Amino acid sequence: MNKLSIQADFDRRDFDWYLDKLMQVIVFLGGLSAIVFILGIFIFITKEGIAFIFDTMDPVEFFTSEYWYPADEDDPEYGILALIAGTASVTGLAMVVAIPFALGAAIYIGEFATGKTREFLKILVELLAAIPSVVWGFIGLSIMNPLIIKLFDVSVGLNVLNAGIILGLMAAPIMVSIAEDALKAVPDRYREAAEAMGATRWQVIYKTVLPAAKNGLLGAVLLGIGRAFGETMAVLMATGHSINLPTSIFDSVRALTATIAAELGETAVGSDHYNALFTIGIFLFAITFIINLSADLIVRGVRKG
Amino acid sequence: MNHIQNAATAHDEPVIQTRKLNLWYGDFQALYDINLNIRKGIITSLIGPSGCGKSTFLRSVNRINERLGYVRIEGSIDVMKQNVYAPEVELVQVRKQIGMVFQRPNPLPISIRDNVLFGHNLHNRDQKTSRSEQDDIMEAALRQVLLWDKVKDRLNHKGTSLSLEEQQKLCIARLIPVKPALLLMDEPCSALDPKGTEAVEELIWELRGDYSILIVTHNMAQARRASEECIFMLMGKVVEHTSTEQMFVTPKQQQTADYIEGRYG
Ligand SMILES: Nc1ncnc2c1ncn2[C@@H]1O[C@H](COP(=O)(O)OP(=O)(O)OP(=O)(O)O)[C@@H](O)[C@H]1O
Ligand SMILES: [Mg+2]
Numbered sequence: 001m002n003k004l005s006i007q008a009d010f011d012r013r014d015f016d017w018y019l020d021k022l023m024q025v026i027v028f029l030g031g032l033s034a035i036v037f038i039l040g041i042f043i044f045i046t047k048e049g050i051a052f053i054f055d056t057m058d059p060v061e062f063f064t065s066e067y068w069y070p071a072d073e074d075d076p077e078y079g080i081l082a083l084i085a086g087t088a089s090v091t092g093l094a095m096v097v098a099i100p101f102a103l104g105a106a107i108y109i110g111e112f113a114t115g116k117t118r119e120f121l122k123i124l125v126e127l128l129a130a131i132p133s134v135v136w137g138f139i140g141l142s143i144m145n146p147l148i149i150k151l152f153d154v155s156v157g158l159n160v161l162n163a164g165i166i167l168g169l170m171a172a173p174i175m176v177s178i179a180e181d182a183l184k185a186v187p188d189r190y191r192e193a194a195e196a197m198g199a200t201r202w203q204v205i206y207k208t209v210l211p212a213a214k215n216g217l218l219g220a221v222l223l224g225i226g227r228a229f230g231e232t233m234a235v236l237m238a239t240g241h242s243i244n245l246p247t248s249i250f251d252s253v254r255a256l257t258a259t260i261a262a263e264l265g266e267t268a269v270g271s272d273h274y275n276a277l278f279t280i281g282i283f284l285f286a287i288t289f290i291i292n293l294s295a296d297l298i299v300r301g302v303r304k305g
Numbered sequence: 306m307n308h309i310q311n312a313a314t315a316h317d318e319p320v321i322q323t324r325k326l327n328l329w330y331g332d333f334q335a336l337y338d339i340n341l342n343i344r345k346g347i348i349t350s351l352i353g354p355s356g357c358g359k360s361t362f363l364r365s366v367n368r369i370n371e372r373l374g375y376v377r378i379e380g381s382i383d384v385m386k387q388n389v390y391a392p393e394v395e396l397v398q399v400r401k402q403i404g405m406v407f408q409r410p411n412p413l414p415i416s417i418r419d420n421v422l423f424g425h426n427l428h429n430r431d432q433k434t435s436r437s438e439q440d441d442i443m444e445a446a447l448r449q450v451l452l453w454d455k456v457k458d459r460l461n462h463k464g465t466s467l468s469l470e471e472q473q474k475l476c477i478a479r480l481i482p483v484k485p486a487l488l489l490m491d492e493p494c495s496a497l498d499p500k501g502t503e504a505v506e507e508l509i510w511e512l513r514g515d516y517s518i519l520i521v522t523h524n525m526a527q528a529r530r531a532s533e534e535c536i537f538m539l540m541g542k543v544v545e546h547t548s549t550e551q552m553f554v555t556p557k558q559q560q561t562a563d564y565i566e567g568r569y570g
Contacts, residue, residue, distance in 0.1 A: 114374065189409065190411065190413055190414065192372065192411065193407070193411040193412075193476075194413065195369065195400070196367060196404075196405045196407075197400065197424040197427060197483070198396075198398075198399075198400035198401040198424060198427055199397075199427055203427060207423070207427075208413055208415075211414070211415060212413075212414045
């Protein structure tokens with residue numbers, strides 16, 4: 001057969017073409033589902049909380065009153081200031097614990113450790129991240145509690161200090177991982193250049209590597225805050241769960257998340273109390289969303305240069 | 306011919322002297338019995354086919370090779386009569402006195418100003434220099450590399466935002482305030498376009514006399530234009546080391562002649 005007489009069939013669609021299209025659809029649906037879930041959750045929480053926001057809530061009281069007495073039959077009061085203070089104090093202390101610890105670990109793993117040590121440490125960090133939060137809560141309850149009582153001579157060991165340390169340890173692993181990624185993303189040419197100029201190892205790190213990685217490191221800290229902020233079980237167990245505007249790290253407090261976890265099961269669906277808890281949920285959702293979004297944007301900024 | 310004769314008497318002292326230098330990457334031997342006397346105050350070029358060990362040799366002079374962790378060295382490298390591999394040697398001092406320019410320009414991701422002053426600030430931590438002194442030092446360095454007029458209005462921009470040619474000039478400028486005696490350059494023009502190459506080459510030529518310069522190049526024409534002595538390496542060994550003119554006109558070794566005429570590498 002003469003090659004010149006072959007007909008063009010550029011519009012032929014074979015099996016691979018259909019497979020390719022099918023895969024595109026499946027992957028698209030997968031991506032879409034993530035958005036659907038997020039929206040779904042948001043809509044559900046809003047739906048449950050919205051009635052309270054419009055009917056019962058006094059926004060000023062909600063954010064400025066330190067009295068959270070939703071169960072009071074005659075005159076319930078819905079003020080989350082003390083809960084915000086509880087969450088903020090515990091999260092703040094957690095960061096004081098976690099930031100030096102996590103940055104130090106990331107610098108050691110990323111810049112100093114080599115070969116086996118490095119792999120071993122990375123696995124260890126991942127294991128640390130995999131410890132269930134109820135176990136952390138248990139440690140807070142049964143190890144930290146008596147320890148704090150003994151060391152500081154206070155009557156209760158379930159307080160900001162206890163929960164802050166526990167949360168700091170919980171948030172540290174993810175911070176280590178992300179901070180280490182940020183350090184690894186710094187091109188080795190920079191280190192080589194600085195070293196060839198006569199910088200010591202430490203000077204290479206703090207004059208070259210850390211400035212170059214600073215956005216990624218900031219992202220790591222923000223994600224750590226997000227992690228600590230959203231944690232529920234461990235803070236429920238380690239804070240003492242009593243409503244308080246803390247004045248020292250030895251005060252017991254109560255966190256926003258723990259309040260929802262502890263009370264939701266005991267309220268009647270559709271009641272004011274129930275709806276108020278969902279309003280706290282909206283608040284939590286908004287804050288974590290902002291924290292994660294800014295972390296994401298900052299880390300993305302690194303990638304772009 | 307004349308200036309080489311003069312150079313020979315004025316700069317008889319070697320700036321780099323190696324004795325039986327052998328180097329291994331793990332089990333792989335990359336350098337064999339290198340014995341070189343590289344003279345002070347002139348430009349020496351190092352040529353040879355890809356993989357013959359030019360970068361390896363250069364990088365063992367300021368010991369930057371050691372970053373790898375699996376490099377082993379035997380023999381000695383004396384720089385200005387002191388063995389840089391002696392146990393009492395401080396790496397920071399070695400690198401202060403031996404400047405290096407890399408193949409791919411590698412300014413740091415900090416401002417142009419901070420780039421130029423990076424080495425200066427590292428090595429003058431005891432005597433604090435005032436801001437205006439620093440400005441003078443920076444300006445002088447940038448002027449010397451012919452970059453001042455281009456960057457004087459954007460000293461706070463990142464060094465990495467410059468064009469490749471300007472980056473490479475910046476990388477040379479940051480060495481100047483540290484006042485190294487010896488400059489090592491590993492194919493400093495190979496990432497640049499012809500115009501950039503010419504500009505940087507001209508700059509290197511300007512620096513001659515103030516510094517001893519050892520420059521690796523793949524570019525025969527460049528070696529011939531820009532250097533006074535020339536070393537030809539092949540498979541980890543030094544084949545020939547003579548004046549550039551002699552190497553390109555009447556090479557002693559057949560291998561050198563073959564390489565120069567483009568028969569391999
Ligand atoms: N980091 C390394 N680890 C292992 N072997 C290496 C390493 N660097 C270089 N080598 C080997 O050592 C030999 C010399 O390499 P080197 O980079 O010094 O050559 P070169 O002359 O600079 O080549 P080019 O002209 O391509 O830059 C080569 O065989 C190379 O494969
Ligand atoms: Mg090379």
